Amino acid sequence: MGTAKTKTRTVRIARLPNADGVGVLCIETDGACQFYTFLEIRCEIGGRGFAVHRLGQGELYHVRVGAPEDASCECMGFLRWGRCKHVSALAALIRQGELPQRGVL
Numbered sequence: 001m002g003t004a005k006t007k008t009r010t011v012r013i014a015r016l017p018n019a020d021g022v023g024v025l026c027i028e029t030d031g032a033c034q035f036y037t038f039l040e041i042r043c044e045i046g047g048r049g050f051a052v053h054r055l056g057q058g059e060l061y062h063v064r065v066g067a068p069e070d071a072s073c074e075c076m077g078f079l080r081w082g083r084c085k086h087v088s089a090l091a092a093l094i095r096q097g098e099l100p101q102r103g104v105l
């Protein structure tokens, strides 16, 4: 936004959720891949909730995806800008039908 360089960012599922519901997604920015584990968690306040953990780093974010007013994330980007790659990555996967809703305990 407003910068001279436009980044190309794509997201894909690297590993589908296993029996425990834990999957891996890859956010690719200008050819560089960042892997995140994700786990859908119970969410009672609108939208779908995910615990997202960047591989190789200590950061764990709780991400909520849904209607615009239901989107949230704990990362600095979202706190500052009201949007972030975690929310947009999960929203894109859901939009593409790649994250079918499963029963969440």
Ligand SMILES: [Zn+2]
Pocket: 061, 073, 074, 075, 076, 077, 078, 084, 085, 086, 087
């Ligand atoms: Zn975020």
